[in-house]
Every structure is written in structure tokens, then in C-alpha cells.
Amino acid sequence: MITIREVAEQAGVSVATVSRVLNNHPSSSEKARLAVQSAVEKLGYHPNANAQALASQTSETIGVVVTDVTDPFFAILVKAVDKVAETHQKTILIGIGYHNAEKERKAIDTLLRKRCSCLVVHSKALSDDELRGYLARISGMVIINRVVQGYENRCVSLDNKKGTFLATETLIRLGHKHIGYIGSNHQITDETERIKGYLTALEHYHIPVSEHFIAHSSPDFEGGEEAMINLLSYNSDLTAVVAYNDSMAAGAISVLNENNINVPKQFSIIGFDDMPIARYLIPKLTTIRYPIDLMATYAANLALSLVDNKVKKPVHIQFNPTLVRRFSTENFL
Template identity: 75%
Template sequence: MITIRDVAKQAGVSVATVSRVLNNASSSEKARLAVQSAVKKLGYSPNANAQALASQNTDTIGVVVTDVTDSFFAILVKAVDQVAAEYGKNILIGIGYHHIEKERNAIETLLRKRCSCLVVHSKALSDEELKNYLDQVPGMVIINRSIAGYEHRCVSLDNQRGTFLATETLIKLGHKKIGYIGSNHLINDEVERKQGYLTALSQYGLPIIDDASIQNSPDFEGGEAAMVDLLSYHSDLTAVVAYNDNMAAGALSVLHENNINVPRQFSVIGFDDMPIARHIVPKLTTIRYPIDLMANYAAKLALSLVNENVDTPIHTQFNPTVVRRFSTDICIK
């Protein structure tokens, strides 16, 4: 697919110049002719929705999430809505379900609704396609993902660092045989979180155990199924790192059903610090993912990109942190 960057390269001008020409904004005659020639030669057809949005500001913020039934995304949406209310705006929500066509359709639908800016959580669309949207939609911000060259419009967390901290926490409690329960979704989050677990084992000189890493759906049921598999493969594991809190809760359920005491006999640590972590028994040790703070920042950043009266928020480095509760303890084996 021909993108606005291809046009800029062909014309020998910046992406911003191409955008100005396509939106009939002020530009030099030389640049205008160069861009028009490149558009014709390449057969470039600008996205009509994005082009309209680039020149029209409205009072609606679009939010694209994976699944509003997941508490992680519910917190994200709530944070954006709070910012919208602060600035007298409304929000519209699109749902992507980790699916390319659904994510694309969610973005396109919000653009047709003339959202003035977008906070987009996308895992299925390619970097190239998202770059094309970012080039054409001035108020678009990506959350929970970093795209090279657009870092100033991306808000993300170091997933690998998070699971490294989780695994390190268990190792420092004396655990040497640690399993990992991961997501079966083909997304970077899973790759990064598993790598953090493996890096910690390697750094502390612990072996990587065969079949001690199991993937399943990133929900309670997936955590249950993965924990059953881990127990089937290994009777000597003493701890597990879970991809998220929902999977950790499923693992706790299976351990309880098998009369394995947590944390006296087995330790479990989750990821995200969702409300469920504070309400299950025992309360879950987990890695805090500050999605509320990140979504607040992303929404203000998106607004500032299209409204000069909104101050650009001061960039803050968001970091994963360990939240210690009662599902982890010193290894007794």
C-alpha cells in the first residue's frame, strides 16, 4: 500500500509538507507541484476520513481498545473519559479484539464520526499501517505500544522489565524451579513478558526447564488450563509467573483444588495489578501496570496535538513496580 511517506520520499519533501498540500494548507508552489506529481506517479489515494479529520476539530475523543469487558481496558477507557470531561469533550469507543480488520474498522469508524483525536490500543495492525494513520491524523496517540520514529506519540511500559522483576522477586525468595503462564495471543506483550522471565532465570544462573512455560487464553479459564498442564508436567515447581492477573487467579484456583497451599507450598505472581488482585484469596502479589496514569497522559497528549490551548503534558517515564501481597513467600523446598 502506498503511504504518505512514500509520497514525501518521491517528492523530496517532508511528510508534514505533503500533509499541508493534501489539505490545501499554505505551502510553496514548488512543493505543491512536487507533491502533486508524486501523488499522480505513485497513484496515491489519501484516506478520506483521515484527511477530513486533519482539517476539522470536533469535541469527541475516539478510543480504540481490545475488549471493554476486560478490567484493564475498562480502566483505560475511564481514564480517557475523565480527561475528556475535564476539557468538555465526549468519547466514542471502538473495539479491535486483537484482529486486523476489526482494529482497522474501529479506527475508520471513529474517523468517520469526526473524532478530533484518538487514543489507540492496537496489537494486530502493522507498524506501517499505524504510521500511515499517525501521519494523516494529527491527534492520534498509540498506547501500550512503541513505534519507531513516533515515540513522542506513543505511551508504553517496559513489559520485559515487568516480568524480570516478577521472576527476580521469586528468585530472591529462594525459588529455583519457576514456571511461566503466558498468553496464546500472537502479540508483542507476550513475547516481551516471556523474555523478561527467561532473562531473569539466565541472569541468576537458573536452568530453563522443559515444558515449564505454557500458553493459553489470557483469562481466568486460560490460567486454569495452563496451571493444570504445568502440574501435569512438573510436580517440583514451587512458583509461577503469570502473564496477567486473570491468569494468575485461574492458577490459584487450580492450586487450591489440588490442596496446594499458597503461599506456604507454592508462590504465584501476576501482572497488571487489576482490582481482582486485591479481592482474591490470598491477595495477589503482582506487577503494577499504571494504565490509568498512562491513559490519562495519552488523552492529554492527543488533545494537545490538535488544540493549542491545551498544554502538552510533561513526559513521564512509566515504570513497572512490584506490589507485594500474600501469594508469594519464602520457598521451603
């Protein structure tokens, strides 16, 4: 491998001069620039990216921490950040947390060791105090899908409560009075906020709620199946369900079909997230859109701007959920 010292010897200049030319430093003379460029071409020299990062205390990468890259939700998040990175001639490095504090911590620390000056972090397991510690040290770190007190202006979130309120209200306006809720068994703020939106809507419309109308399980297809089985076992009068996410809604629909309960003629269901699966279920799923693509794009641009000191006073951005009406809901008479 050709070194910078060999380039300097070929060009007849110092190593420092080669470094200045390669980094487009204004103090480089035209004569030195031409000599170095000629030596670089003749020797086929390629600058070492890691060495450049160490010298500049930065790198051409954006770090992204997500829970699970196999989940379509996080795949969309990563793709959105990657598009922003490409626009700025950067690449991305990915860390995976799996809802585990130690793994989230390791993912962040690994990206920092790789000189990622910009980080978009989706963390659910680390405490607010630990995240505040990272935010205090890393000026280009942005938290997505969570709000950390004291750093609200570097957090990008969704109004989850509003989303499930809207879903429940939609079912009420369709005539449903016995509405269940399928929630996640993960102890995270998303679940806390979403069940609160469901309960708030019922209270607002003076509809009583039973503890047997609520079931929790893993936030995936299998969890949706298990939760729907539990709801049907306890209740014979349920006519609708609000699900924590689209995967759980898909599992619930599968159980309803197996029990010859027609969706939507006999039973309506609304999901959350508007993932691609929602458009291909039978029937196509009415759901709450989670604009994670827009949120991730905003978060990545914010992280870059913070590092470049282009944002003097960023503001907390909370995105709004919207209803996507398809065919899993119908008027109930």
C-alpha cells in the same frame, strides 16, 4: 427543528452573521450579537453538533480504541480518558478491536468519520506500517501500550520486560529455584516482552530453565487454569509461577487449590496488571502494577495537546512497572 436560517430571519441578519455570533467570532458587532442571542432564546434554537464539527473540521469528542470493554484493564483505560475529556468539556466515542486487524481498522475509520480529531488507540493486530499511515494523517492520534518506530514520541508504553524480570527476581530472592511461566497465546509484543523478562531474570541468576516450565493459553481465567494444569502434569518440582496477567494467575490459584497445593506455603505465584481482582482473591495476589490509568491520562492529554499545537516536540514516555506485594508469595525453605 429550528434551523440557523430561521434564526437569521428572526434576528434580521444574514446566516453568516448568525454563524459568526454562535462561534464567538471577534468580528461580530455587539448589536448583531444581541439580536442573534435574542432570536436563539425566543426560538429555542440548539446548534447541531455534527454541523459544527463539519464546519470546524473537529468535534467535541475524543476517540478511544480498545480491545475489549468487558476486560477491567480496558475499562480503567476508558475511564481515565473519559476523565480527561470531561475536564476539557468533551465526550468520548469508543471503538472495539477484539485483537482483530479488520475490526481495529473499522473502529479507527468509524471514529474518523465521526470527526474525532483526537484518538487514543490500543492496537495489537494492525501492522506498524498501517499504524504509521494513520499517524501520518492524524496529528492528534496517540498509540498506547505499543511503540511504532518513527512515531515513538506519540507512543505511550510500559516496560513489560522489566515487570516480569522484577516478578521472577522476587521469587528467586524468596528462595525459589523452580519457577514456571504462564503466558498468553496471543502473538503480541506484550507476551514477547514478558517472557523475555522472565528468561532474562533466570539467566541473570544462573537458574536453568526447562521448556516444560513454560505454558501458554488464552489470557483469561480459563487459560490460567489450563496452563497451570499443563505445568503440574509435566512438573513435580515447581514451587512458583509468574503469570502473564492477574486473570491467568487467578485461574492458576484455582487449580492449585483443587490439588490441595497451598498458596503461598507450598507454592508462590505473581500476577501482572494489578487489576481489582488481585485484591479479592484468596490469598490476595502479589502482582506487578501496570499503571494503565496514568498512561491513559497522559495519552489523552498528549492527543489534545497535539491537536492544539501545544506540544512542539513530544517525547516517548515509557512507564515503569512496580511490585505490589500481597499474600500469594512467601519465603521458600
